[in-house]
Amino acid sequence: MAEKVGVPTVSGLKDAAMDFGIGMGGGVLYALSTALVGSGLIGGLIGAGIAGAALKGARGTALATILGFQTIVGSAVQAGAGATSAERGVM
Numbered sequence: 001m002a003e004k005v006g007v008p009t010v011s012g013l014k015d016a017a018m019d020f021g022i023g024m025g026g027g028v029l030y031a032l033s034t035a036l037v038g039s040g041l042i043g044g045l046i047g048a049g050i051a052g053a054a055l056k057g058a059r060g061t062a063l064a065t066i067l068g069f070q071t072i073v074g075s076a077v078q079a080g081a082g083a084t085s086a087e088r089g090v091m
Helices: 010-037 041-054 058-088
Strands: none
Touching: 010 041, 010 058, 041 058
16 A cells, blocks of 8 residues: 655644654663663664563564664674774774
8 A cells, every 4th residue: 555645734743753752762772771781683682672572563563673673784884894993903
């Protein structure tokens, strides 16, 4: 089903603000849990699991999926930056 683009409504803005707030809450849970267990692959998995489980339904599933993607991309970027620094002799 194709989504339509239209004029923003008050109820649409309210729903978007609610989604934003819920996303922020999930982000706080993720940040706290990765601060406790580490932000590597295992820490990211645990953090995504905690945040995704706290938000029920489709929002929790979406959040856990996005956090899993973010964890892998972040790890890959970190690994690439570390290799580049090592090649240059920078610590």
